Amino acid sequence: MNVIARSLGLTWVAEYDHEHDRAASALSGFWLFMMSDLIIFGLMFATYVTMLTPMSFAGGPTPKELFELPGAALETAALLTSTYTFGMASLAIKFDRGLGKVKSWLLITLALGLVFLALEIREFAHMVAEGAVPQRSGFLSAFFGLVPLHGVHVTAGVTWLVMMLIQINRTGLTGSAKSRIARLALFWHFLDLIWVGIFSVVYLGGIA
């Protein structure tokens, strides 16, 4: 009998508490979601770039005629600052600076997000008034596929932020709230990165 020398293969051990890695799983899942979402943005960028041809302008307005730096720069400033303020909120959570600090940084972030959306909507309205509508050309379709998609994401982020403010107002900074704010922060910074891409490719690239 050399059973002892053999590997048992399988042993049954009473469970230890698995709850602690719920947050880690959720965070991993969210990373994967963002990777998937990044593919969507990547494809929208690719489509946009292929539509920067005279054929796709179809005699309509070109990027050079449409885009102007000041508006886009203001939007960029609002969004980049909001990423900074969200970072401050995350630090306030990390170093236990109190619920008040967290709430005020998140509120500032929310305000900046709304400013960004307002500026963006104003820009779209301006374009539509000039007749630069998505139905005009393939290029404009691609523009209105890419940039408002980012806007829709920011809207989702803003809604999420409002929900989180409601939650921490009701329950304080519980484990669940912290883990959700961590994911929202990730999302917010992700949207910022996408915007840097849009600013560089669409606006700077368009004017250059």
Added chain:
Amino acid sequence: MSHSFWSLVFGRLDFDSLDFLKAFFHPDLNDVIVSGASWVVILGAVVTAALLTWFRLWGPLWSKWLISVDHKRIGVMYIVLALIMLARGVLEGVVMRAQQADGLHGGFVSADHFAQLFSTHGTIMIFFMAMPFLTGLINIVVPLQIGARDVSFPMLNSLSLGLTVSGAMLVMISLVIGDFSTGGWTAYPPYTEPDFQPGAGVDYWIWAVTLAGLGSTLTGINFVVTILKERAPGMTLLRMPIFTWNALCTSLLLVFAMPPLTVAGLMLAADRYLGFHFFTNTLGGNMMNYANLFWQFGHPEVYILILPAFGVYGEVIATFSGKRLYGYVTLVIATMAIGFLSFGVWLHHFFTMGQDADVNAVFGIATMLIGIPTGVKVYDWMATMFRGRIRFSVPMVYALAFMVLFVLGGLTGILLANPTVDFQVHNTLFLVAHFHNMLIPGTLFGMLAGYTYWFPKVFGFRLNDRWGYIAAFSWIIGYFLAFMPLYAVGLMGMTRRTVSYTNSAFEPWFLVAGAGAFFVTVALVTLCVQLYVSIRDRELTRDIGGDPWNARTLEWATPSPVPAYNFPVMPHIHALDAFAVAKEAGFGYQEPTSYSDIHLPGNTWAGVIAAVFGTALGFGLVWHMWWLAWLSLAVLAVSLIARALLGDRHPVKIPATEVRRQYRAWLEKVRAVTPVTRALEWDHRNCGVAATEYFEEAAE
């Protein structure tokens, strides 16, 4: 009722859209078939509802299944969906084979109806048969194989199922109300733009595929995290069963390959609903963007379809050869290599659409490269069988048929990977024969092998083997007769998607293919008979011990059917094929020294809400019933936000004493069972406890 009020409520839906009335207004053969199909759907729904009412099953159906978050029950629901859709898809295929068998004389269905048939057949078989089937198997098996309580996100799992169901519902509704797209399963614009197809058909395609695709993306995320985060202690990556490895690779592909489909679908929707010009002929649209986007999804998709089947074959061949898998690590590497390469070959789906020869050459070579890891797999499976003690069980018959036929199909794939050959045979039935050659012996046989293999684990009794063999051989013969002739007529120049032909040389081949369709129908009927007979005779095939095949991996160490909590306590894994090693050491059925309370997630309505309002959302969009679309979207959004704010309100706790009572009762039963040798595997004496007959070098 004024016209404007009508259109406000019903959008563009009118009496002419009601397919089931067509036979009464235009009683020609084509319309009788159209109406007949919709009556089958209507009667099927009514009979199902009546039976559920008669047997008072609505309550259990709701509380045990529809709102369940148990991964095994969700998996079963996916497979039920897959089997229903398989029946429709096969029957559509049979109608097409019958039409072309008579195609020299014009046949009996109209060209438009034929186009709808091949569009729904393709869409259903890919998105609503193969995808739910493999997702169902992954759902049932993976958490058990890695020693997990459940998936990482059980509520999300239910939501994914709901979204998949809503897509399938839309395709079924299209049979009753309105026409489906005639643009094939790929829905290439500009033909699918409103200039050419203004009706509801393409919109059915868009929303069915988009909703189901969203569900699949979420499933992918769920299973990547589950496999990476929920493994039992000691279950290192290289101790994961091969099916789980394939499931991991499939899930990664789902995460990264579904977004292009979503993008392509939504861009097409923007063209159709909002007048955008992504893919139109005019004003700068570019349909090549669609071709690229679609196949950036479409090519990884074929590996999404085949990898889980490869996983099933790995388990089946090892188990029924009584050996550990040969070259486990090379199989893992081959799997991941296939997953990686699958993203770099999409252009071979449109070699003839205008790239220069150099680009085609690069993609042609990349395509041939995939043959290498696939070849590694085939050799590993053969080496696993070599000097094994092989039992020709039903799953093994599928596996062997697969190994022969899949290699044949792979070789025609290598032919097609050569752009110069592709220019000759593209858009012919040669291509149709090729991909059916991959998907039927590959995916479908794999899924059916998995269905037969894991059935006792889920339901506690084996499937009838006699009918299983009849079904398997009917599939094999039917496949052979139906598709081998298509290679020939394809080489002779018969284009695909053609309703009729004038070259009489084609006819004999199509008659043979028609005979094949008959055998495939027999196979489908046989599967139903098998299920009926198996349920009737379930007392003769009870799987009490939970290990009817003397199998190797962790899922077989649990009772059959598996309790909701899967494992009484955490299994600790010390080897690859841990259960086989434990059995060889004489420790197959141990009792844990202590137990602890088990926490399980509570049931959720998320899946049902997603299914009902997802369907309503799609239906509203298809028929321009904007109030319905907005309402459904609002319900979906509000219920998800509410769930996020409220959390899981009904978590379940199973006390340690209860777990111990159940597990001990099971161990009592197992000890009362006489272990059987493999000679009695299909005998009624096999109650799921395997006798130790032979030793094979333990893994480590």
